[in-house]
Every structure is written in C-alpha cells, then in structure tokens.
Amino acid sequence: MKFTKQREALAKKIFSTRSHFSAQDIYESLKDRVQISRATVYRTLNLLVENHIIEEHDFGRGKKFYEFILGLESHNHLICLRCGKIEEFKSDLIEKVVDEIARERNFKVSRYSFNVYGYCSECQKELFKDEKRK
Amino acid sequence: MKFTKQREALAKKIFSTRSHFSAQDIYESLKDRVQISRATVYRTLNLLVENHIIEEHDFGRGKKFYEFILGLESHNHLICLRCGKIEEFKSDLIEKVVDEIARERNFKVSRYSFNVYGYCSECQKELFKDEKRK
DNA sequence: ATTTGTGCAAAACGTTTGCAAGGCG
DNA sequence: CGCCTTGCAAACGTTTTGCACAAAT
Numbered sequence: 001m002k003f004t005k006q007r008e009a010l011a012k013k014i015f016s017t018r019s020h021f022s023a024q025d026i027y028e029s030l031k032d033r034v035q036i037s038r039a040t041v042y043r044t045l046n047l048l049v050e051n052h053i054i055e056e057h058d059f060g061r062g063k064k065f066y067e068f069i070l071g072l073e074s075h076n077h078l079i080c081l082r083c084g085k086i087e088e089f090k091s092d093l094i095e096k097v098v099d100e101i102a103r104e105r106n107f108k109v110s111r112y113s114f115n116v117y118g119y120c121s122e123c124q125k126e127l128f129k130d131e132k133r134k
Numbered sequence: 135m136k137f138t139k140q141r142e143a144l145a146k147k148i149f150s151t152r153s154h155f156s157a158q159d160i161y162e163s164l165k166d167r168v169q170i171s172r173a174t175v176y177r178t179l180n181l182l183v184e185n186h187i188i189e190e191h192d193f194g195r196g197k198k199f200y201e202f203i204l205g206l207e208s209h210n211h212l213i214c215l216r217c218g219k220i221e222e223f224k225s226d227l228i229e230k231v232v233d234e235i236a237r238e239r240n241f242k243v244s245r246y247s248f249n250v251y252g253y254c255s256e257c258q259k260e261l262f263k264d265e266k267r268k
Numbered sequence: 269a270t271t272t273g274t275g276c277a278a279a280a281c282g283t284t285t286g287c288a289a290g291g292c293g
Numbered sequence: 294c295g296c297c298t299t300g301c302a303a304a305c306g307t308t309t310t311g312c313a314c315a316a317a318t
Contacts, residue, residue: 001297002291002292002293002296002297002298003292003293004291004292004297004298004299006298006299007298022282023282023283024282035299035300036299036300037299037300037301038282038283038300039283039284039285039299039300039301039302040298040299040300042282042283042284043284043298043299046284056194058192058194060190060192060247062281062282062307062308063281063282063283064282064283078235078239078241081244087239087241089235089238089239091231091235093227093230093231094228094231096227097225097227097228097231098250101212101223101225101250102250102252104223105212105221105223105254105255106255106258107212107221107250107252107253107254107255108252108253108258109250109251109252110215110251110252110253111250111251111252112248112249112250112251113247113248113249113251114246114247114248114249115246115247115248116232116235116236116241116243116245116246117243117244117245117246117247118236118241118242118243118244118245119241119242119244120239120241121239121240121241124240124242135272136271136272136273136316136317136318137317137318138272138273138274138316138317140273140274141273156307157307157308158306158307169274169275170274170275171274171275171276172275172307172308173274173275173276173277173308173309173310174273174274174275176307176308176309177273177274177309178273180308180309196282196283196306196307197306197307197308198307198308269318270317270318271316271317271318272315272316272317272318273314273315273316273317274313274314274315274316275312275313275314275315276311276312276313276314277310277311277312278309278310278311278312279308279309279310279311280307280308280309280310281306281307281308281309282305282306282307283304283305283306284303284304284305284306285302285303285304285305286301286302286303286304287300287301287302287303288299288300288301289298289299289300289301290297290298290299290300291296291297291298291299292295292296292297292298293294293295293296293297
C-alpha cells in the first residue's frame with residue numbers, strides 16, 4: 001500500500017470532514033489543490049469502505065454518500081426531503097431489534113441502515129409559509 | 135389519466151407479484167406478451183410510486199427495487215449479501231423509535247427504511263462449506 | 269379534436285475499468 | 294527495479310428525456 005499525494009490529500013479531507021459527502025464533493029474540493037482524477041477518488045473511497053474507515057450510505061438520491069466512521073459510534077439518519085440536511089441519532093432499541101430479528105431468523109448480520117425521511121423543523125416552517133402564500 | 139394496454143399489463147403484473155422487483159424484471163416479463171418499452175415501464179413505475187401504490191427501495195445494488203404496498207402493512211427488510219434474497223419482518227418497536235425521534239427533533243416523518251444486511255441461514259451453510267474447502 | 273401516453277434513440281448520471289505512463293518502496 | 298497507483302477516456306448499467314407518432318377520452 002503506497003502513500004501517494006492523492007491518498008494523502010483525500011485522507012486529510014476525510015479525516016477533517018464530519019458530515020456526509022459524495023465522491024463528487026471530494027473531487028471538487030481537492031481538484032484545484034492537488035492533481036487528482038475522479039477515478040482515483042472512486043478507487044480510494046472504495047478502499048476506505050473495504051477497510052471500514054468510512055461507511056457508504058444510500059439516501060435514495062441516486063448517488064452514494066460517505067461518512068467517516070473509524071472509532072465512532074454507529075448511528076442512524078434523519079434525511080430532510082426538502083433541504084437535504086442529514087441529522088444523526090442514536091438508539092439502543094434499534095440494536096436490540098436487530099439482535100432479536102437476527103436470532104429469530106438465524107440471520108448473520110453484517111450491517112444495517114435505518115433512515116428516516118421527512119422534513120426538518122426549519123423546512124416545516126418554510127412549507128407552512130408556502131402553504132399560506134397560495 | 136388514460137387506461138392503456140401497457141398500463142393494464144403493468145398493473146396486473148404488479149398486483150400479482152408479492153416479491154420485490156426491478157424495472158428490468160417488469161420489462162422482461164411483459165415485453166413478449168405486450169408491446170411495451172423500457173421508457174414506459176420507468177414512467178409508469180414512477181407514477182405508481184408517487185401515488186403510493188408501490189414503494190421504491192434501494193438495497194445498495196445499483197438499481198431500484200419496487201414492491202406493491204397498497205393496503206399492506208409496512209415492514210422492514212433483511213437482505214442477504216450472498217444470494218440477494220429479501221426477507222421481510224415487522225417490528226412495533228421500530229415504529230415507536232421513529233415516533234420518539236420525530237417528537238424529539240421536531241421532524242415530520244414521511245417514511246423510513248430499515249434494512250439489515252447479512253447472510254441468510256442457507257448462505258451461512260454454504261459459506262461454512264467454502265471455508266472447509268480451503 | 270384534444271389531450272395524454274408511447275416508442276425510439278439519445279442523453280444523462282454516477283461509477284467502473286483497460287491501458288499506458290508515472291512514481292513509491 | 295518492480296510493482297502499485299494514477300489519469301485518461303471509454304464503457305457500463307440504470308434511469309430520464311425530447312420528439313414525433315399513436316391512441317384514449
């Protein structure tokens with residue numbers, strides 16, 4: 001495993017980003033500072049996913065989102081359908097549900113995703129305003 | 135909203151299919167019996183999703199899966215990473231977790247998806263065999 | 269007659285890949 | 294030096310779209 005400038009730049013970026021990002025986000029934010037191609041971004045992200053350094057999510061928006069997870073607690077997501085904001089939340093109950101269903105069905109769990117889609121508090125206000133305007 | 139042979143065929147197919155299917159699955163199963171194009175399949179599936187007759191899922195396999203939901207209870211999914219089988223399960227606890235987090239965060243929930251990825255009981259056996267072969 | 273839906277082909281989109289060239293160990 | 298990584302461009306698979314034609318109301 002070689003340590004290239006591309007990998008260095010990508011790693012720095014990812015370690016310093018707390019939020020969720022797409023391959024394109026990473027490419028955009030690096031391309032002016034380092035010589036890097038989309039192909040390298042995709043390849044490196046896949047490597048990081050395989051090594052459980054980042055996690056891949058599908059929020060139903062036609063592209064993958066990634067999130068740094070190394071050493072962090074697992075959590076679930078609230079996705080706003082209007083502004084796209086992603087909030088996180090934890091729930092011990094969810095873990096229990098997963099364990100229980102795994103036992104019941106004799107299913108060996110690798111991972112799970114729990115995504116709640118709807119409208120964040122700010123966007124609810126905006127939607128209400130829109131409603132009045134009509 | 136017009137009632138065409140294409141829509142009739144597609145509706146019949148969907149009403150009689152209990153499992154999860156992709157746009158391609160539908161197209162394949164209809165194309166020899168009715169004159170229909172991929173474009174129409176996609177357009178019609180999107181219409182049905184908008185009208186809450188079917189539900190769209192992303193199981194992280196690079197394409198969308200659909201499922202008939204009209205009048206059916208909502209449920210969650212176990213997805214086998216080896217054979218692709220999709221099992222369903224219900225959980226009242228999940229509903230409670232969703233309600234609770236929605237209240238806490240003042241989030242207006244439209245829908246949620248809870249997917250558990252791993253290996254079904256049959257595939258666990260196969261994996262065990264593979265292991266011994268090595 | 270007036271919509272609305274359809275088929276076709278092309279385009280869009282995110283992602284992967286083959287290959288030759290470059291750079292790390 | 295050898296092998297791994299890179300960039301480029303092409304290929305990929307799925308889904309969307311523009312447009313002219315067809316069909317339902």
